[in-house]
Amino acid sequence: MKEQVESYFAYLENEKRLSYNTIISYERDLTHFHHYLDKNHMNSIQKVDRYDLLTFxxxxxxxxxxxxxxxxxxxxxxxxxxxxxxxxIIQTDPMQYIDPPRKQKSLPKIISLEEMEDLLAMPDVSTPLGIRDRAVLEVMYATGMRISEMINLSLEDLYLGMDFIQVLGKGSRERMIPLGSIAKEWLRNYLDNARPLLIDKNTQEVPHVFLNYRGQSLSRQGVWKNIKKMAQEAGITDNISPHTLRHSFASHIIESGADVRVVQELLGHSDISSTQIYTKLSKERLTEEYNKYHPRS
Structure with missing residues (x-):
């Protein structure tokens, strides 16, 4: 079965052109599945039927x-x-009559406006890395971009004269996101006063906007660790991640009256149902505040 699996992943990469992360996810699942087959002495994929799959x-x-x-x-x-x-390779597809369980949509985790202000104030802006971290937080909260979009942001994607950033999102779809004045100010501060000090003079300049202390592109893990550390220092007890900033961005502007269609465009959602969850979250928070403070709730 090893040859079949290898040819399948070559197909995903070369013909389907799926992303690296998607292929890794498929590989992890199929490795688990084939371990199950081996454990149960099922050595032929052609003999796997619907009952075997349901049992797995x-x-x-x-x-x-x-x-x-x-x-x-x-x-x-x-x-x-x-x-x-x-x-x-097989005569019939045993998966065609197997339905997945209905996906439960959980409400995204967000932080309050007050907690966001505390988080934004955490970086030590007397240092180049502190200015960078403040710019990262401000830009992510101002735009709602994904962590992958932020770390892949290049200097050519910045249109600061027009107060816009160009983002390459899922499915290689481009979108233009407005940049607020405060985020723009911190981004300019970083580009003028911090980024030049982070560039490694011994190597070719990296085109990405945000750099680590070695002058290389900032990694997903680096951003996650920094945000987690700053959140703890700010006294935020919830376990937050870079995606929390994206959720908080969407929830806060919907609470302030933004149209859900506009938020869908800003977030780069292809399906508006993905955006409408923030409307539900906003209503739940409104009910929570009402019950908390109204004397006759």
């Missing part, structure tokens, strides 16, 4: 896996067996 999925549920994990596994297996069927 049930074993995941019995081990305590969440519905979202099962949904992702089913998606991975569906893609895999569809490929095997197309290549006539």
């Amino acid at each position: 999925l049930e074993s995941l549920r019995d081990s305590g896996k969440a519905d979202n994990t099962l949904i992702r596994m089913i998606s991975s297996l569906r893609s895999y067996f569809k490929y095997l069927s197309q290549e006539e």
Whole structure:
């Protein structure tokens, strides 16, 4: 079965042109699945039927896996067996009559305006790295961009004279996001006074906007660690991540009256249902505040 798996991943990379992270996710799921087959002495993929797949999925549920994990596994297996069927490696696709559990949409975690102000005040702006961290926080909160979009931001994507940033989002879709005056001020401060000091003079200049202390592109892990550390220093007890800033951006501007369609465009959501969850969150927060402060609630 090793050759079939290898040819499948070559297909995903070269023909489907899926992202590296998506392929890694599929690889992790199929490795788990094939370990299960080996453990149960099932050495031929052609003999795997619907009952075998249901038994495997049930074993995941019995081990305590969440519905979202099962949904992702089913998606991975569906893609895999569809490929095997197309290549006539198997006669029938045993996944075609297996439905995933209904995905439970959990409300995103956000922080309050007061907590956001405390977080923004944390970087030590007397140092180049502190100015960089303040600029990172301000830009992420001002634009709602994803962490991957932020770390891949290049100098050519900045249109500060027009108060816009160009972002390359999911599916290679470009969008222009307005940049507020405060975020623009900190970004200019970083570009003029901090970034030149972070550039490694011994190597070719990196085109990305945000750099680490070695003059290389800032990594996803680096941003996550910095935000987690600053949140703890700010006394924020919730376990937040860079995506918390994106959620907070969307929730705060919807609470302030922004149209959900505008927020959808800013976030780069292809489906408005992904954006409408912030409307629900805003209503829940409104009810919470009402119940907390109204004398007859």
